[in-house]
Amino acid sequence: MRIGVVGLGVVGLVTGAVLADQGHEVVGVDIDQNKVKGLQCNRSPIYEPGLDELLLKNKNRFLFTTDYSALKDVDIVFITVATPTVEGKNYIGYVLDAAKTMKPYLKRDAIVVVKSTVVPGTSRKVKQIVEREVVANPEFLKEGSAVIDTIKPDRIVIGSDSKAAGDVIENLWSFTKTVVLRTSIEEAEMIKYAANSFLATKISFINEIANLCEVIPNCDVNTIAKAIGLDKRIAPYFLNAGLGYGGSCFPKDTLAFASFARELGEELKIVEAAIKVNEERPRRAVKIMEELLGELKGKTICILGIAFKPNTDDTRESVALKIAKLLVDIGANVIAYDPKAKTSLVEMVSSKEECVKRSDGVIIATEWDEFRGIEHMLKDKAVLDGRRVLDPNKMSRSKYRAIGLSKVR
Ligand code: UDX
Numbered sequence: 001m002r003i004g005v006v007g008l009g010v011v012g013l014v015t016g017a018v019l020a021d022q023g024h025e026v027v028g029v030d031i032d033q034n035k036v037k038g039l040q041c042n043r044s045p046i047y048e049p050g051l052d053e054l055l056l057k058n059k060n061r062f063l064f065t066t067d068y069s070a071l072k073d074v075d076i077v078f079i080t081v082a083t084p085t086v087e088g089k090n091y092i093g094y095v096l097d098a099a100k101t102m103k104p105y106l107k108r109d110a111i112v113v114v115k116s117t118v119v120p121g122t123s124r125k126v127k128q129i130v131e132r133e134v135v136a137n138p139e140f141l142k143e144g145s146a147v148i149d150t151i152k153p154d155r156i157v158i159g160s161d162s163k164a165a166g167d168v169i170e171n172l173w174s175f176t177k178t179v180v181l182r183t184s185i186e187e188a189e190m191i192k193y194a195a196n197s198f199l200a201t202k203i204s205f206i207n208e209i210a211n212l213c214e215v216i217p218n219c220d221v222n223t224i225a226k227a228i229g230l231d232k233r234i235a236p237y238f239l240n241a242g243l244g245y246g247g248s249c250f251p252k253d254t255l256a257f258a259s260f261a262r263e264l265g266e267e268l269k270i271v272e273a274a275i276k277v278n279e280e281r282p283r284r285a286v287k288i289m290e291e292l293l294g295e296l297k298g299k300t301i302c303i304l305g306i307a308f309k310p311n312t313d314d315t316r317e318s319v320a321l322k323i324a325k326l327l328v329d330i331g332a333n334v335i336a337y338d339p340k341a342k343t344s345l346v347e348m349v350s351s352k353e354e355c356v357k358r359s360d361g362v363i364i365a366t367e368w369d370e371f372r373g374i375e376h377m378l379k380d381k382a383v384l385d386g387r388r389v390l391d392p393n394k395m396s397r398s399k400y401r402a403i404g405l406s407k408v409r
Pocket of ligand 1: 196241247250
């Protein structure tokens with residue numbers, strides 16, 4: 001088939017590359033000339049394991065352009081443009097613009113697939129604009145495993161008015177051999193938000209249990225999480241207590257979902273609580289450091305890990321940077337080390353050894369593998385293990401705190 005992908009971020013590039021690898025002719029459209037030029041010269045704008053290889057292997061089947069007229073022969077076109085949260089709301093302007101711009105070029109029977117994360121009702125607006133069949137087909141990929149998640153997703157959700165259009169998209173993804181759910185367009189849009197909000201809630205839930213563990217003797221949240229996770233109804237995933245969730249999805253999607261509900265006169269109280277718990281995490285990290293070191297003004301704090309999670313250079317909504325900002329605001333000197341990510345907010349140093357050596361206190365903010373087994377380096381320092389990578393038995397009792405571990409042991 002001939003397939004169009006509009007918006008060449010993580011979702012668009014991975015979707016296009018995986019479909020090209022299935023033998024389809026794919027044309028990728030983006031308004032960013034530099035991005036398109038780079039892709040034409042085999043330079044991917046993002047790092048995702050396996051993506052470069054797929055792009056190279058299929059370079060004759062996945063073409064890149066800024067010109068929407070290249071969509072003139074496509075059978076299916078995916079909309080994968082960004083849907084940022086602006087003033088707490090899901091901004092769908094780029095989705096609607098893409099729909100308007102592509103319309104004049106589309107074949108009469110082309111199917112438009114909305115993959116961007118959009119609040120219920122958006123794909124129907126797209127349908128009114130393009131006057132073609134529209135399918136809502138949300139993605140659930142995680143950064144760092146986007147290619148694998150696209151080839152082997154847990155499920156595929158296809159929301160459509162027309163059975164025939166839904167069948168075409170179901171058939172397109174049949175190589176994944178995954179469970180397919182056929183739904184209404186609105187249900188498909190809703191599923192994405194409900195899934196992300198539920199996962200964010202799970203994290204905030206365990207983070208509150210972690211807070212409580214810290215003030216009870218002989219308690220470790222990891223033991224609690226492991227035990228409750230063995231209940232199949234709860235499941236062990238997304239129960240790692242820490243400094244909170246960041247990244248390009250959870251913070252923005254939970255906010256957008258909650259405000260979407262409010263506009264309809266409903267309140268998502270649990271989601272709103274999950275947001276609040278998460279927003280309090282950076283302040284809590286600073287408070288723990290203050291308990292360890294006293295006043296932080298003039299002290300040097302080393303932050304280990306600034307990416308929003310390990311194995312990515314992405315710092316969007318990274319909790320580490322929120323902590324860094326709070327520390328800078330109270331007059332601490334902040335230095336940071338990360339194996340991949342960069343920031344101009346604070347001084348970045350080139351090794352964890354240097355970062356620790358120059359500091360009074362250390363906050364481990366991202367669980368990169370290379371931060372495991374460094375207990376010996378941390379002697380004489382005040383340490384907050386915000387992601388539970390250190391062995392508590394190897395740490396000094398007076399200068400070390402860990403998220404979810406009793407203050408008194
Ligand atoms: C997420 C969803 O997993 C994915 O399905 C959706 O499509 C996009 O958003 P991603 O943002 O790539 O993917 O990262 P994810 O691995 O889910 O982690 C999100 C954040 O939650 C990270 O900051 C991570 O550190 C945090 N997290 C995750 C925890 O604090 N505890 C956990 O147990 C799991």
